[in-house]
Amino acid sequence: GQNIDQPTEMTATEGAIVQINCTYQTSGFNGLFWYQQHAGEAPTFLSYNVLDGLEEKGRFSSFLSRSKGYSYLLLKELQMKDSASYLCAVADSNYQLIWGAGTKLIIKP
């Protein structure tokens, strides 16, 4: 079966750095997406990785290792507004997105 695993909840301090991990087992791989979702709102796109390595975009970076079926989202200089759920999604061999359950990130002052 297809499976995406990510921690249910994480807590971090304002100004700090947090890494949210995602492991996946899918039938085929055509890229991994990270989305941010605030409560009651639709997800918004953060990043896309299809090749191994680190993609940096401002305070957010995303890493992919295809051989390990592993990705992480790194958030630096955390701000209170970063409190949200972070969803990992993998495009399988049919380019269908398989979604993780999301990681709820709580930022404390």
Add this chain to the structure above:
Amino acid sequence: GAVVSQHPSRVICKSGTSVKIECRSLDFQATTMFWYRQFPKQSLMLMATSNEGSKATYEQGVEKDKFLINHASLTLSTLTVTSAHPEDSSFYICSARGLGGDTEAFFGQGTRLTVV
């Protein structure tokens, strides 16, 4: 990025009535749109894939006759929840992707449906 507009954002309806949710891609042609349902603190659950000009593909366990999907044009897909019941209360989100499997999905704003 591209814009997907979903309407209404919130709706309250009585049990037994039907509710239509619209999803429009405003600045690109979406041959495929996806309809998701999300319960509190849970992940997005794909309900169906809507293809322009053809019948939607429903995921296992999703009732076709209850969740009617129409994708009559390249910019509009609708989801109609028929004979709604309180257990249908949920957050419904549509998503559209452009051509190319590696393109990101653009989401509508979501619709909070409450059936009383």
